[in-house]
Amino acid sequence: IPFQRLGLMGNLLKVLACAELEHGPIVFLDFEHAQPTEAETAVWNQVSAVLEEAHGILAELQSYNGAGQEIREAIQNPGDLALQEKAWNAVCPLVAKLKRFYEFSLRLENALRSLLEALTSPPYAPMQHLEREQALAKQFAEILHFTLSFDELKMTNPAIQNDFSYYRRTISRNRLNNQQVEYKSGENEVNNEMANRMSLFYAEATPMLKTLSNATTKFVSENKTLPIEDTTDCLSTMACVCRVMLETPEYRCRFTNTDTMLFCMRVMVGVIILYDHVHPVGAFAKTSKIDMKGCIKVLKEQPSNSVEGLLNALRYTTRHLNDDSTSKQIRALLQ
Numbered sequence: 001i002p003f004q005r006l007g008l009m010g011n012l013l014k015v016l017a018c019a020e021l022e023h024g025p026i027v028f029l030d031f032e033h034a035q036p037t038e039a040e041t042a043v044w045n046q047v048s049a050v051l052e053e054a055h056g057i058l059a060e061l062q063s064y065n066g067a068g069q070e071i072r073e074a075i076q077n078p079g080d081l082a083l084q085e086k087a088w089n090a091v092c093p094l095v096a097k098l099k100r101f102y103e104f105s106l107r108l109e110n111a112l113r114s115l116l117e118a119l120t121s122p123p124y125a126p127m128q129h130l131e132r133e134q135a136l137a138k139q140f141a142e143i144l145h146f147t148l149s150f151d152e153l154k155m156t157n158p159a160i161q162n163d164f165s166y167y168r169r170t171i172s173r174n175r176l177n178n179q180q181v182e183y184k185s186g187e188n189e190v191n192n193e194m195a196n197r198m199s200l201f202y203a204e205a206t207p208m209l210k211t212l213s214n215a216t217t218k219f220v221s222e223n224k225t226l227p228i229e230d231t232t233d234c235l236s237t238m239a240c241v242c243r244v245m246l247e248t249p250e251y252r253c254r255f256t257n258t259d260t261m262l263f264c265m266r267v268m269v270g271v272i273i274l275y276d277h278v279h280p281v282g283a284f285a286k287t288s289k290i291d292m293k294g295c296i297k298v299l300k301e302q303p304s305n306s307v308e309g310l311l312n313a314l315r316y317t318t319r320h321l322n323d324d325s326t327s328k329q330i331r332a333l334l335q
Ligand SMILES: *[C@@H]1O[C@H](CO)[C@@H](O)[C@H](O)[C@H]1NC(C)=O
Pocket: 117, 120, 121, 122, 222, 223, 225, 226
């Protein structure tokens, strides 16, 4: 099905884009099949190299079981050196994994930056960018999808912080006792500075999302020539497109894969949270360009187990929900 071309140009488009979407098919982001055009190729290749790893990272996190048992035994038997060593040997490879995840977040941050640059570059309006650069929009969506999936897994896995703090405690105890570390931590050793940065990362409830929102805020503040609205409009437009795709039966049935629905939901929630962190008054204010009521309603209508998790993400990882400017109605919807 060919995409209908936009007739409107310029600033008017920004204002009308969402209203127009309500009344007819303007942009259907082809999340399933979008292929890069020539103009998109350079950025697309760069981001693609990062995204190729994302699946493996999620699989690794999913199967992350932690060393709770070994750590417990070591703590309960502080005099038993064999148990100390066993716990240490169990924790080290896990910390190497945590380091890989953290390092991946830095690569993801760079990828996001490249996408933001491409999707906000003049002279095009956000809707035009999304329409012209569907493959990049899809990658942006994939990054958000990965991010929410990662954070969901992290949030439900207390072993991560437990393992990491055991690792740090063991190192500092050895240092304090001026003790020779009898057991090697292996080639994946995490130096102190790295350990500090990893601690900050894993202390976040939603570390990947926080990384992305920090990066987006940084992108906006570093680039003085680029009005903040260019970035936030890109986000609100994406939220709008996702919402309309979820709301509209004729779009929904174009998804050949039910996972695409979940994908769309995650992306919508992801851009809302980013918008709320980056925009000075956030996503819940009356002046917000995101129809929060519509987004929450459509989310609640989806027959998916993931809805509650996504609503929780809106409840607990946004910045402005509890501001006075948030309407009672929106609050009630999220209650
Ligand atoms: C600022 O934004 C413009 C337009 O998107 C872009 O060409 C330029 O590279 C950006 N500069 C920085 C430092 O990101």
